[in-house]
Amino acid sequence: MIFRAIEIESWGCFTTPLAIGPLAEGVNVIHGPNATGKSTLASALARGLFDRHKVSGSDAEALRPWGRDVGPRIAIEFAHAGVEYRLEKRFLVGPSSRLLRREGSGFALVAEGEAADERVRAILSATPAGKGLSKSSNWGIAQVLWAPQGELRLDETSRDAEVRLRDAIGASTSSPEGERLERRIDEEWSKIFTPKGQLKRGQGASRLVTVEADRRRVEDELARACADLAAFEEASRKLEALRDGHASLAKDQQLTKDRLVELRARATAYLELVAKEEKIASEESAARDRAAAIDRRVRALADVRAKRRELETSKGDVAAKLPALEAEVGARAGEVNRLAARLAETRAALDDLESMRIELDDARRFRAASEKEATLRPRIDRIDELDRRIAASGSRPSTAPSRDELSAIGRAAAARDQARAVLDASALRLEITAEAPVEIEAPEQRRLAPGESVEVRGTPEVSIRIRGVGIVRARGPSDLGASPADALRKADETLSALMQPFGATDVESLEKRARERESSEATVQAMKLERDTLLAGSNPATLRSELDRAHRETVELRARRPDWTNSAPHVESMEEAYTKHHASLVPLVRALEDEHKTAARSHADAEQSWFRERTKFESLPAQIQREIDAERRLVDEDGLDEAARAAACEDAALAWRAATAAARIAKEERREFGGDPAGDVVRTEQSLERLDDAERRAFEAVKLAEGALNDRADEGAYSTVARLEEQRARLADDEARERRRADALECLRSAIAKARAEVVDLLVRPIRARVEKSLPRIVGGEIGSLEFGADFRPRAIRPEPGGDAVGLDALSGGTAEQLHFATRLALAEVLSEKAREVIVLDDPLVFTDAERMVRIAEVLAEAGARCQILLFTCHPERYRGLPVAREFDLAAIRRADPAKR
């Protein structure tokens, strides 16, 4: 279909009728500045062709001419399949639709109303629109060939357009049966896979997934069962080891028992040997005792006899010594007696010396006591007197005030005087000075001569009554608080209260009294000081008892020595006499005493020697007799004679030697036997005990392990393993089968996808080839290869042959625009192969520079040879290079219109 002419009226901004045409079969450039209704006109074409004439709704209302209540009207003349048509439509107000065809020079009605709308859609293979304005998807191929302003890029391809394109290209990608199969495969595939190609899990999971999960679960169970089986075998091995251990212990136990029996027998043998040895030893000891006894007797006899001989010799010696000793004793005794007599004489002189010493002592004491008596007596008397005087001064009563009291009274008197002065000062004074003789009647009658004056004082008020004049009264300020009179009264009271205890009325007498009291107190203080000095830390009683003692002593000594009553002894001369006598007598006595002692000792020694020899001499006969008795006893005891005794002695010695030899043999025998096996027995018994214990424990461990093993054996772990392995094998087979099916579906699906890609490639090849040819011309260089989708829209570009494809977003704004432009042109050319089709472009190239515009003009011109091009633009200069273009200046047409009219 191509357009011949367009007329519109009362349409948007077009209030007056506008006619464009006749249009060229090639390129038409319809231009005008902005806001001259370019886009309105472009869109009006679609509205007129595809919208039902009874279209309604708010979108349709937008078609209504500005500010007018008339129906928009359009008339389009177009050619299709060799027939020239005219379509006339009015919308909104009195809507109508008429399709006419050229018959000769005029048009004949083909259809009217809905039928006309329907007929046009059929001609254009468009789909009926709904209630509102038609959408571009209802426009048939116009959907791909008409590019509104700013929508050069094809966002989708309508179903109708796709079908027309496929028809035009003559390739088919699918058929209903083919689609059914593809859907069927997709349906089966999507039972297993998610849209992203992952295995479906969870709710709605495929059998492959559930079987796999089952298989894993069974494998987990199997692992546990295998562990049980391994545990059973381990328990078996453990029990075997325990049994071996126990057997080895039992063997050790038996060996130890056997050894113990043997050791016990040896211990008994040892004990027997020891007993035998002990018996022989005791026999040896007895033999030794016997030999020793006989030997002792022989020796004792020899001793007794030797002793008797010795005693008899000693008796003779002593008898010869005795007379000399007796003489010595006598001589010593005489010496002792002579010295004793001399000592007695000297000692008598010592008695005199003693009585001299006693008298000297007395004299000393007498003098000390007399002196003490003489000093103490006057001290005591003075103290007594002082005590009396102090007592006397203390008993007198005091009516004099103390210093503090006196000063308090002084302060009170001063306060009272102050109060009085204040009172005096506060009194009202009323003075009347007479100028003429007046008579005062009150407070006292008086006459005042001129110049004389009278004063009245008082408080709180004073008055003077003057005869013939009246009463003059003065009042002071009332309510002054504590009045000075009250203050005076209070001060008076305070003073009286302080003075009252002393019975005085005036302060001066009280002061006098106080001075007297102070002087008396000073006197007493002086006396007390003297007394304390006299006492010197002691007290009167002590001093008095000391005096008594001294007095008694002098009285006593005078009684004993009456000559001291009149004159006191002369102590110093007495001391001299005593010392002299003492020094001459005492050393003499000492020398005599020593001499006497030495003599007495010599006498005693001599006497002792004599006594000893004498005693010895007297005891010897008895001693000799005892030896004789002893000898007789010894001989009598064994009753043997000397020869027989000697023989017996020899026999006993022989017997003893024999016993000693026997004992040595027994000892040797025991030594050869070895040590005492008792220790070994004990140790072996302990060892056996330990073995018994270990064996018992091992036995218990065996029993325990047997129990555990039996429990495990009862589980029948192997059978569980067998069952689970079979289950696993079944599940693994199932899983493999499901997996094969999943793989096959995936494989089938991807094979179809690849095949479809090939078919699509075949389909879009004419479009792609055209674009790949025109686009480099426009751009002025290689652009690589392009990929188109089955919907004929460019999808990606591959800049390098065999390189990666990149999205169209990667292209610059200009190049992208040119690609879409080239694509639209290619689609138009393909669709125009059988019959010329129109392509409508509304200001399509806004990003394209002037250089490329020149090349685009060439491409457009070539396209114009195959299809009709309606180019709406506000930049007509950009298309000036188009030689075959027919131009329509909208502004000029609109200006011309009224004139035309």
Add this chain to the structure above:
Amino acid sequence: MIRFLHSADWQIGMKAVHVGTAGDRVREARFEAARNVIALARDRGVDFVLLAGDTFEDNAVDRSLVERVVDVLASSPVPVLVLPGNHDPLVPGAIYESRAFTRASDRVRLLATTEPVTIGAATILPCPLRTKHGHADPTRAIAAEPRSGIRIGVAHGTLRVAGLEGDDDFPIDADAAERCGLDYLALGHWHSHFVAPGCDGAPRIAYSGTHEQTKFGEGASGNALVVTIREPGAPPEIEVVRTGVLEWRQVERQVSEAADVGRIMWDLEAIATPKRALVDATLRGTLPSADLRKLDETRRFLTERFLFVRFDASAVVPSPTDARWIDALPPGAVQGAARRLLAEAAESPVAREALTLLYAFANEREAR
């Protein structure tokens, strides 16, 4: 003369991992086969039954299984001598120590030691195992004594025979029978029946094999041996008697057309007792894509018919030349995808599976 029954490797409580849900049935079959062994002993009037080890799969099998085995053994009219093998060695906690086993009647005798056991004219020389693994020859326990009477050894291990090396657990020298002065050495451990001749050419050493097959591909199993020895030194007479219950059938086929698949069904339908049969079918080759469906049908059919079926057709590739159904697909992406998958199918099992799926989806409408 002495006659006895030689069996081994009952492996009671065994795992049956790759037989799907048939595990319980497979285990149960081992009991049935065990009863067959005892019934055989009764039928042939043997003097005793010898179980040469691994009566149980493990010492830790469920004790209720032990009770059931003991019940089977106790039903024997003659003594049953049970040797501990490497799966059920006589260790602490062993089955043979369990109350379930020790309460068994006197007829069930555990060969717990190497102490010889005399039954009738025969002296049995046991070599019980006390560990799971070992590198010593268990028959070393038998003292080489001058022959007196009929001597029968019983042991469990790996016979050292050239060309038949298995694992090296409990190796048993090939001359063990001569060395120990035995008339017959009854062995357990191999699940397949095997006889090794002695120096005199007589069959002196034998494995009875398991009494019931344990897995696919295990040959010469599911039998017990009835052994007769007429006198000391006489060659043992061995009769192999079937005791097995289940059949384990393995099929491997090359396919190139739908008829090949049909033939496999035909062959397997010949199995008389399908509910006692386990089938392991592996298919390779190519099939027209349209016939790939046939594989699923076959799988379904077999699975319903047999106790257990493993049907592996993952190696069957759609014929690369067969593109008729693809031409019939809607043109465009789906058809393009189908062609793409077909090109990959020979190399990629996933692509094969995807193609089969597409085929199924494409035919859904028809199916409905």
